[in-house]
Amino acid sequence: xxxxxxxxKIIESAIRLFNIDGVANVRLQQIADETGISVGNLAYHFKNxxxxxxxxxxxxxxxxxxxxxxxxxxxxLMDFDRQLERFHHFFSQNQFYLIDLFEIDRSYPLIMERWHxxxxxxxxxxxxxxxxxxxxxxxxxxxxxxxYDTLTNNIWMTIVFWVPQQVLKGQPINELLFKQSVWSHIxxxxxxxxxxxxxxEIQPTFAS
Numbered sequence: 001x002x003x004x005x006x007x008x009k010i011i012e013s014a015i016r017l018f019n020i021d022g023v024a025n026v027r028l029q030q031i032a033d034e035t036g037i038s039v040g041n042l043a044y045h046f047k048n049x050x051x052x053x054x055x056x057x058x059x060x061x062x063x064x065x066x067x068x069x070x071x072x073x074x075x076x077l078m079d080f081d082r083q084l085e086r087f088h089h090f091f092s093q094n095q096f097y098l099i100d101l102f103e104i105d106r107s108y109p110l111i112m113e114r115w116h117x118x119x120x121x122x123x124x125x126x127x128x129x130x131x132x133x134x135x136x137x138x139x140x141x142x143x144x145x146x147x148y149d150t151l152t153n154n155i156w157m158t159i160v161f162w163v164p165q166q167v168l169k170g171q172p173i174n175e176l177l178f179k180q181s182v183w184s185h186i187x188x189x190x191x192x193x194x195x196x197x198x199x200x201e202i203q204p205t206f207a208s
Contacts, residue, residue, distance in 0.1 A: 007045050010035050011059050014052050018096035023053055024103050050108075057104075057111045060094055064118055071125050072132065077194070078201045080129060081179065084159070088178040091163045098164050119156075127152040138194030139186070155185050176206060
């Protein structure tokens with residue numbers, strides 16, 4: 001087992017525990033036990049818990065960056081649908097990000113600052129995608145000034161907060177329900193061309 005592999009296993013163990021108990025409640029001994037190593041070995045790779053938390057978030061940032069990089073790879077609605085699949089996987093597997101939002105804001109301001117940057121980029125991408133689909137005739141021109149800014153925010157909130165809402169309501173969490181919830185915000189603004197594309201390319205995936 002080389003050092004890089006051990007460090008990655010520590011990070012993955014920490015994320016699993018953070019998802020269950022929250023960042024503030026997880027101790028180094030728990031992370032070591034979950035990884036199958038001694039606390040001394042853990043300390044060799046990470047000098048303290050703060051270093052593990054920072055490394056875990058760097059792992060999240062890398063994954064989130066990859067999702068955002070898959071922006072307008074293709075010209076049609078399916079491009080966004082594929083990105084939604086990746087968003088769902090990310091937020092399902094990393095629920096501690098939202099559970100510990102206020103703790104991170106208070107204890108790790110630099111991490112929170114990075115998240116703010118990702119949030120801004122994500123919101124900008126959603127709005128640019130709407131503008132792109134308006135220009136290609138699948139989304140209606142903005143019917144009321146400012147309504148697409150509200151729509152953008154609603155789409156963003158659904159993508160980010162759908163999983164914890166389902167948890168709070170005791171409802172199932174799966175990719176199909178997640179995507180249907182996001183698309184329900186957009187579909188009322190489709191042109192006939194947009195609805196045709198949606199029915200041909202997106203809706204069949206709901207039944208698969």
